Amino acid sequence: MRVNADSTLFDRLVSVRAIYWVVTVALGAAVLNGGCRRATPNQVVVYTSVDQVFSEPVFRTFERRGTQIRSLFDTEETKSTGVLNRLLTEAPNPQADVFWSGDPMRALVLVEKGLVERYIAPNASAIPEQFRAADGAWTGFAARARVILVNRNRVATGDAPRSIRDLASPQFKGQCAMANPLYGTTTMHVAALFAAWGDADAKAFLQAVKSNGVRIASSNGEVKRLVASGEAAIGLTDTDDAHEALEAKAPVDVVWPDQEGLGTLVMPTVVVLVKGGPHPDAGRRLIDFLLSAEVERRMAEKAAHMPLRGDVTVPGVRRIAEVRAMQVDYQRVAAEMQRIQPWLRDWVGL
Numbered sequence: 001m002r003v004n005a006d007s008t009l010f011d012r013l014v015s016v017r018a019i020y021w022v023v024t025v026a027l028g029a030a031v032l033n034g035g036c037r038r039a040t041p042n043q044v045v046v047y048t049s050v051d052q053v054f055s056e057p058v059f060r061t062f063e064r065r066g067t068q069i070r071s072l073f074d075t076e077e078t079k080s081t082g083v084l085n086r087l088l089t090e091a092p093n094p095q096a097d098v099f100w101s102g103d104p105m106r107a108l109v110l111v112e113k114g115l116v117e118r119y120i121a122p123n124a125s126a127i128p129e130q131f132r133a134a135d136g137a138w139t140g141f142a143a144r145a146r147v148i149l150v151n152r153n154r155v156a157t158g159d160a161p162r163s164i165r166d167l168a169s170p171q172f173k174g175q176c177a178m179a180n181p182l183y184g185t186t187t188m189h190v191a192a193l194f195a196a197w198g199d200a201d202a203k204a205f206l207q208a209v210k211s212n213g214v215r216i217a218s219s220n221g222e223v224k225r226l227v228a229s230g231e232a233a234i235g236l237t238d239t240d241d242a243h244e245a246l247e248a249k250a251p252v253d254v255v256w257p258d259q260e261g262l263g264t265l266v267m268p269t270v271v272v273l274v275k276g277g278p279h280p281d282a283g284r285r286l287i288d289f290l291l292s293a294e295v296e297r298r299m300a301e302k303a304a305h306m307p308l309r310g311d312v313t314v315p316g317v318r319r320i321a322e323v324r325a326m327q328v329d330y331q332r333v334a335a336e337m338q339r340i341q342p343w344l345r346d347w348v349g350l
Helices: 008-033 052-063 082-089 104-112 164-168 184-197 199-211 220-229 239-247 280-290 293-303 330-348
Strands: 043-048 068-073 098-101 139-151 176-179 215-217 234-238 252-255 266-274
Touching (some): 043 052, 043 082, 043 280, 052 068, 052 280, 052 293, 068 082, 082 098, 082 104, 098 104, 098 280, 104 266, 104 330, 139 164, 139 184, 139 220, 139 239, 139 293, 164 199, 164 234, 176 184, 176 220, 184 220, 184 330, 215 220, 220 234, 220 239, 266 280, 280 293
Parallel strands (some): 043 068, 043 098, 176 215
Antiparallel strands (some): 098 266, 139 266
């Protein structure tokens, strides 16, 4: 896969909020970097697109072990593209040591541009092979998955969907919701279907979903709201959004789709070591910590992220060994995301 400044994937991930982020970088550079790059002992700089409410406590725990963390978080305004944009801008003079991405796709942009230092952490072997690069370019952990949220007041238990193909079923005509497939994890999910099924079957499925009256929501969080309120009977969303609905005692059930066939799409968070960062040794120590059982347990307890390590068990959160996961080549999915964008724009009606 080739990702460059002219590619659709790059444009989608970066350029939508380019003007906003140029201003943000200008205002934030002095705060984070003191106006220049300084290598300080016992310090590490980490950029992350994982929600601050979950990632910051992890960083504070690491700091108690003797290494200061300087962190930069994405904001709601930048929609998980801000830190990626900054990493690309800073490539000639890297300021970050570690990037912790909320999904594999943004990390792969850095890998394809040669901006990561390959590092195989000693504890990476506890992660299943399909969720890490064999050469250490990236390592996944603390995953989310794509699930179907079902409103119990509108769908009887025996009538609940079992597959994402049920979004096109006449049974749910005009009753389904999904987030805009041009953005976020829905784009990744659709691209994974193109990779698994091929163009003809994937396009036929999406056309059938559209003909079935699917409601296109602004986000996965909006899908959760629509199903929880009963405005939609079922909706395709992420496990963290589904968990929020369950925690709020909404009348919903969670279906892990295609457990008898294709499998459920699993999306790990991903950590990479930034090439040329000012504190590479501290960066490696932070990566080792992020890949620990302690962090996977915390992310499962606080954010309902699925542990990928076999030695982590949290009540109410599925382990990867308990799920039939879709077999995914994440690099190929990233390429599919780029390739299918024009067709998806037509599908959405843009």
